[in-house]
Structures are given as structure tokens and as C-alpha cells.
Amino acid sequence: MTTMRSVSPSLLSLFFVPLFLLPATASAFEPELGPAKPFSFETLAEEAKVLSEKPFEPYPVQTPELFEKIDYDAHWKIRFRADHTVEVGDAPVQFFHQGRYFKEPVTINLVEDGEAREVIYSADYFDMPEDSPAKAVEDVAGWAGFRVMRPDMKTDWISFLGASYFRTDGPDKQYGLSARALAVDTGLSTAEEFPRFTAFYLEEDEDADEGIVIYALLDSKSVTGAYRIEAENTDGEGQVLHIQSRLFFRDAVERLGIAPLTSMYWYSETHRNMAFDWRPEVHDSDGLEIVTGSGEQIWRPLNNPNRVVTSSFYDDNPQGFGLIQRDRDFDHYLDDGVFYNRRASAWITPEGDWGKGMVQLVELPSDDEIYDNIVAYWLPEDLPEAGEERDFAYTLTWAKRGPENDALAETEASRIGRGGVPGQPRPDDQIKVVVEFSGDAVSSLTMEDGVEPQVSVGPGAELLDAFAMPIVGTDDWRLTYDLKFEEGADTVDVRAYLSKDGAPLTETWLGQFHAGQFE
Numbered sequence: 001m002t003t004m005r006s007v008s009p010s011l012l013s014l015f016f017v018p019l020f021l022l023p024a025t026a027s028a029f030e031p032e033l034g035p036a037k038p039f040s041f042e043t044l045a046e047e048a049k050v051l052s053e054k055p056f057e058p059y060p061v062q063t064p065e066l067f068e069k070i071d072y073d074a075h076w077k078i079r080f081r082a083d084h085t086v087e088v089g090d091a092p093v094q095f096f097h098q099g100r101y102f103k104e105p106v107t108i109n110l111v112e113d114g115e116a117r118e119v120i121y122s123a124d125y126f127d128m129p130e131d132s133p134a135k136a137v138e139d140v141a142g143w144a145g146f147r148v149m150r151p152d153m154k155t156d157w158i159s160f161l162g163a164s165y166f167r168t169d170g171p172d173k174q175y176g177l178s179a180r181a182l183a184v185d186t187g188l189s190t191a192e193e194f195p196r197f198t199a200f201y202l203e204e205d206e207d208a209d210e211g212i213v214i215y216a217l218l219d220s221k222s223v224t225g226a227y228r229i230e231a232e233n234t235d236g237e238g239q240v241l242h243i244q245s246r247l248f249f250r251d252a253v254e255r256l257g258i259a260p261l262t263s264m265y266w267y268s269e270t271h272r273n274m275a276f277d278w279r280p281e282v283h284d285s286d287g288l289e290i291v292t293g294s295g296e297q298i299w300r301p302l303n304n305p306n307r308v309v310t311s312s313f314y315d316d317n318p319q320g321f322g323l324i325q326r327d328r329d330f331d332h333y334l335d336d337g338v339f340y341n342r343r344a345s346a347w348i349t350p351e352g353d354w355g356k357g358m359v360q361l362v363e364l365p366s367d368d369e370i371y372d373n374i375v376a377y378w379l380p381e382d383l384p385e386a387g388e389e390r391d392f393a394y395t396l397t398w399a400k401r402g403p404e405n406d407a408l409a410e411t412e413a414s415r416i417g418r419g420g421v422p423g424q425p426r427p428d429d430q431i432k433v434v435v436e437f438s439g440d441a442v443s444s445l446t447m448e449d450g451v452e453p454q455v456s457v458g459p460g461a462e463l464l465d466a467f468a469m470p471i472v473g474t475d476d477w478r479l480t481y482d483l484k485f486e487e488g489a490d491t492v493d494v495r496a497y498l499s500k501d502g503a504p505l506t507e508t509w510l511g512q513f514h515a516g517q518f519e
Contacts, residue, residue, distance in 0.1 A: 031086050031110075032120040039109075039116035039201060044215055045226040045246045049389070051217075052224040052248035059104045059198075062140045069133035070099035078134055079127045082153060086110070086119065089204025091212040092149040095119075096161050097126055097134060098141050104196065105142025111203035111215070119143075146200065148212055150235070157210075157233040163194040164218060165262070168231075168398045170344020171238040176263070176284040177323055177346055179396060181218055181227055181245070183257025183377050187310045187362035193253075195220035197227075208232040222251045238344060241396040249384045256384065257360070257377030258392050259348045261323045265302040265374050266366055269332070270414045274304050274517075275367075281333050282369050284343045285323040287411070288361050288376055289402045293317040297405055297507040301414040302374055303363050305514050309491070312358040312379075321359045322347035323376050324402050326412070344398045348378070351393040356381040409439030409498070409506040412476060416513075419464075419482045427484070430464070431518055435479040436471065437498060437506045443475035451505065453479050455496040460489035460515070468498055479509075489515040 061067065070078075080094045087093070088110060098105055109116040123138040134141070145161035155173060160166040164181035184193035201215035211232035218225035230242040243259075263285040267274040275282070283302065290298040293316045303309070324345040333340045357380040364373040384390050419430030445451055453468040466481035479496060494511040497504050 029084050029086060031084075032122065033110065034118035034120060036115040036117050038114060039111050039215075040114065041215060041226060041228045041244070044201070044217060048217060048224040048226045048246065049248045051219060052250050056219070056221045056250060061103045063137060064103055066133065066136045067098060067103045068100050069136075070097075072100070074133050075099035075101075077129055077132060081125055081127055084125045085149065085153070088202045088212055089206070090151070090210070091202075091204070092151070092153060093146055093202060093212075094149060094156070095125060095146050096144040096159075097128075098137070098144045099134070102144035102162055104198075106145060106197060107199040108143050108146055109199065109201045111201050111213075116201050146202075148231075148233075150233070151210070157239060158212075158231055160197065160200065160214070160216075164197045164216075168233070168239040168241075168344065170342070170398045171236055171400050172339075172342035172344070173235075174339050174342035174344070176325065176340075176343030178262045178372065179346060180260050180262060181216070182220075182223065182225065182247070183255075183260035183375060184220065184222055184253050185255050186257055186260070186375050186377070187308055187360075187364075188255060190254075193221055195223060195225070205230060205232065210234070218247075222249060222253050224248045224250070238397065238399040240398075242393075243396055244393045245391065247384070247390045247392070249386055249388050249390070252385045253383065255360075255379060257375070257379060258354075259350075259394050259396065260375060260377035261346050261348070262372045263302075263323045263374040263376075264366070264369060264372050265304055265363075266369050267304060268302075268327070270301055270416055271304055273416075279334050281327065282335070282340060283325075284340065285325050285345070285374060286327055287324050288321065288359070289324045289347075290315075290321045290359050291319040291403070293319060295319065297408055297410075298510055299411045299507050300361065300510040300512070301411070303512055303514070304366055304373070305363050306365055306517055307514075308365070309363045309512070309514075311361045311363075311512065313361070314356075314358045316356045317354055318350060318359060318378070320347055320349045320403065321376065321378070322397075322402055323374065326401055326410070328400060345401055347397045347399065347402050349395040349397065350378070351395065352391075354378065354380070354392070405507070406440060408504065409437040409442045409477070411507065411509055412436045412438040414509070414511065416518075419484070428519075429487075430482055430484045431513070432480065432482050433494070433511065433513075435496060435509050435511075436476055437479070438474075438476040439506070441505045442470075442477045442498065445477070445500070445505075446470065450500055451477065452499050453481070453496065454499050454504075455479075455481055455494065457483065458493040460492040461485050461494075461513070477506075483513060485515040485518075491515075 147156040147159035167178040199217040203213040205211035214229040265283040366373040415434040420426040464482040
């Protein structure tokens with residue numbers, strides 16, 4: 001089921017700033033701390049509950065006009081002093097300064113032996129140019145967020161900055177898509193609500209060689225919450241985050257996104273006609289992957305539509321979903337500055353009973369790579385009312401691809417071109433779609449093995465000339481068909497896979513086409 005609503009893009013990649021190379025070593029540093037107070041996840045959840053029983057009060061930003069002057073370039077020039085790195089167990093932690101995009105401060109606390117103590121802000125933690133606009137807010141500034149460095153202090157592997165956004169650099173040490181704690185009313189005609197982490201509590205992870213336990217207090221107009229994030233990094237493999245959340249609702253919400261992921265998709269081999277740019281592809285993720293509660297594996301290539309499009313995939317207790325960057329071939333991007341081929345994939349594995357609901361994919365139109373225009377999350381069928389409490393737990397894995405599935409071939413590429421037959425008049429209302437599958441399930445098959453294309457088309461178009469055949473010189477297979485759009489057609493959904501003897505050989509490919517984009 002697909003619905004379309006008009007909203008303005010609100011998810012910008014500017015929630016994060018560039019990361020800085022730092023000296024290889026940092027001396028031991030003892031931060032100034034506030035008084036100790038008892039702390040546990042239960043005390044944090046109780047604080048969130050009490051907060052939910054009070055009216056929402058936005059943080060009263062002092063001198064917002066001065067913070068507005070700390071723009072992208074000025075913020076980039078504010079450097080954290082390596083010799084002020086705070087050690088949380090074996091995890092080196094550094095902080096971000098406030099700026100134009102981070103006017104509301106957060107408190108950062110250190111947890112040890114069941115007690116928490118606040119790290120007191122000081123401008124001494126930062127080096128900045130003498131003419132930096134940040135000099136004017138030293139008396140009222142605070143922390144904007146934090147990041148956890150690797151032991152060699154050269155790069156960080158996880159950062160929290162802006163609203164409830166966070167991300168890791170994945171197995172190839174290249175930041176890309178983001179996660180956030182909660183999405184509220186995303187993709188509606190009304191303004192989206194952005195819940196905010198207002199306080200962090202950092203604790204040593206005694207069970208991980210390179211990890212940290214992060215607690216966070218969430219506050220927003222409609223909901224408060226307590227989060228516990230057990231984050232572990234393994235160089236070359238990526239990061240695993242075990243996330244526990246307890247939510248308390250001030251008000252009912254129309255759309256509640258659990259475990260939301262935010263990414264950027266401008267164009268790929270599928271939509272080369274969507275951009276005038278020297279690079280073959282530009283995207284942080286190229287598809288939404290879902291493993292349903294019944295075990296069906298779905299691949300939905302991402303789109304850059306000409307309007308806001310929300311697609312819903314109904315399910316009962318899904319096994320997992322994620323925004324995935326499958327194409328990891330440098331030659332398909334040719335960008336040696338930002339390395340889209342190294343961008344991490346993010347996979348959500350629910351824990352416990354999530355019940356009935358839907359994975360929703362929100363795609364916003366974009367004409368540049370600076371906008372995060374893709375959002376995916378779980379939307380429960382039973383939405384909470386005011387005064388209710390909900391718990392959600394899940395594992396968030398940052399890796400190169402989604403979970404391995406040796407039983408099915410996977411989509412390697414989705415391509416679109418002019419419909420019809422070369423050498424004959426090309427119809428204006430027709431496109432050709434080519435889907436390429438790769439995997440052990442098809443690698444040894446030939447045209448004599450009875451491989452059959454299974455393609456079904458929703459309202460708005462007619463299916464023409466569907467066939468499947470091996471790709472010469474490879475172990476892969478190619479599914480090809482034409483779509484003939486009906487007059488006045490808007491959005492057309494297609495479901496396709498390859499089968500043999502009635503059993504699927506490939507994952508289910510779900511394509512969505514907007515006829516107006518091909519006029």
C-alpha cells in the first residue's frame with residue numbers, strides 16, 4: 001500500500017559536521033564533575049515518566065542570534081583539544097560544541113558504581129580561531145553532543161549530535177546514513193516532531209574490548225523516554241548496538257516510527273536520468289531490505305520521487321529490516337572524496353514481541369546529495385494514547401550488507417530504460433525494466449532448467465514481454481520486462497522474483513514507478 005503526502009524535506013545531512021584528525025596520543029585528563037547522584041536505567045525511566053506527566057517545555061535558548069552565527073564553516077573550525085579527552089573505561093570520549101544547527105545543549109554525565117556525575121562545560125575543551133563567533137557564547141554555551149574515539153585517537157566510530165540522531169562509521173570507517181531514537185509524524189502534511197536527547201550518561205562496558213554503554217533521556221512535545229544503548233565496535237566488521245527503550249506518551253501521535261533510519265538517495269544506475277552529475281551514482285543506501293515474520297526476503301530499490309511518497313509494508317513480528325548499501329564497487333561511484341562505496345548498511349533486528357504493524361519507507365524528492373531524503377522505521381498498528389507506556393528493544397547492526405541468505409539469490413542491480421524494441425518506433429508510454437540477481441541459488445542454472453519469471457503489476461500499467469535468462473559470462477540472471485503505463489497513471493507497484501518448480505530462487509523484488517518521471 002502506498003500513500004502520498006506533500007511536505008517539505010526536513011532531514012538534512014547537516015545534523016553532522018566533518019570529523020577531524022587528531023594527534024595520536026592524549027594525556028590523561030580529569031574533567032571537572034558535578035555532585036554524585038544515584039543512577040540506573042530504572043531511575044532514568046522514572047525521570048522520563050515524571051517528565052511526561054508535565055507539560056512540554058522547549059529549552060529556552062539564550063542569545064539564539066549568536067548561536068546562529070556559528071554556521072557550518074565556523075563550527076568546523078572549532079577543534080576539540082585532544083588533551084581534554086575523557087576516558088570512560090577504555091573508551092576515549094570527546095565533545096561537540098554548540099552551533100547554528102545545535103542551539104539546544106545536552107548534559108553529559110559519567111556513571112560509575114551506580115552513581116552519575118555531570119561533566120561541567122568549559123570553553124577550555126576547545127581550540128577555535130580568535131575571530132570565531134563561538135567566542136561570544138562562552139558564558140552560556142554547553143555541549144552539543146559527543147563521539148567515541150578509537151584507541152589510536154585518529155578517528156571516532158560513533159557520534160551523537162543533533163536531536164536524537166546518532167551514527168557509526170561501519171566496517172569501512174566511512175560515515176553515511178544515520179539512526180535516531182524515534183520518528184514522530186514523519187512524512188505527514190503537518191510538521192514533523194523531532195524528539196531530542198537532552199541528557200547522556202556514559203558508562204564503561206566491562207564486557208567489550210572496544211565499547212561503551214550510553215544512557216539517554218528523551219524529551220519531546222508528545223513523548224518522553226529512557227534509552228540504554230550498549231555499543232561495541234569491531235574494526236573491519238562494523239558496530240553492534242543493543243538498544244532498550246521505554247517510552248511515555250504525553251499525547252497520542254498519528255505516526256510513530258520505531259528504530260528509524262535516515263539516509264540519502266539521489267540517483268543510481270536505476271535513475272541515471274534524475275541528475276546531471278559526473279558520477280555514475282550518488283547515494284548512502286540503495287535499497288530497503290525486509291525479512292518478514294513469515295521469512296520472506298524483500299528488496300525494495302530506493303527512489304527519488306517527484307513528490308513525497310510513503311510506502312507501507314504490512315507485517316506481524318518482522319524478523320528485521322534495514323537501509324542497505326549493496327553496491328560497494330568504487331567504479332560505480334568514482335568519488336574518491338566521500339567514498340559512497342564504503343558507506344555502511346544498517347540492520348534492525350527486533351527483540352521481543354513487536355506485534356502487528358508495518359515497515360514504512362518515506363522518500364522525499366531531492367536534487368542534491370546534501371539532503372537526507374530517505375527514512376525507514378517500524379510503525380505499530382496499535383498506536384499509543386496519552387498516558388500510555390511502551391517498551392521496544394532491538395539490535396542495530398552496522399555492516400556492509402544485510403544478513404546473509406544462502407538459500408536465495410539477491411538483487412544486484414535494477415535498471416530502467418526506454419521501452420520497446422531497438423530499430424522500431426519507441427512508445428512514449430512504455431519503459432523497460434531490468435533486474436539482475438546473483439547468488440548460489442541461480443549460479444549453476446541454465447535456460448534448460450525451467451527458471452520462470454514471476455511478475456505481477458498493480459493498477460496503472462500493463463506487463464509486457466517478461467522473460468529471464470542467464471547473463472553471458474557470469475553466474476548471474478537477468479529478469480527483463482516492459483511496463484506500458486495507462487493514461488493518467490500515477491504510481492505503479494511491481495512484485496517480481498524468479499522461481500523453479502514452484503519454489504522461489506530469489507528474494508522478492510518490489511519496484512515502484514512514477515509515470516510522470518518518464519514523460
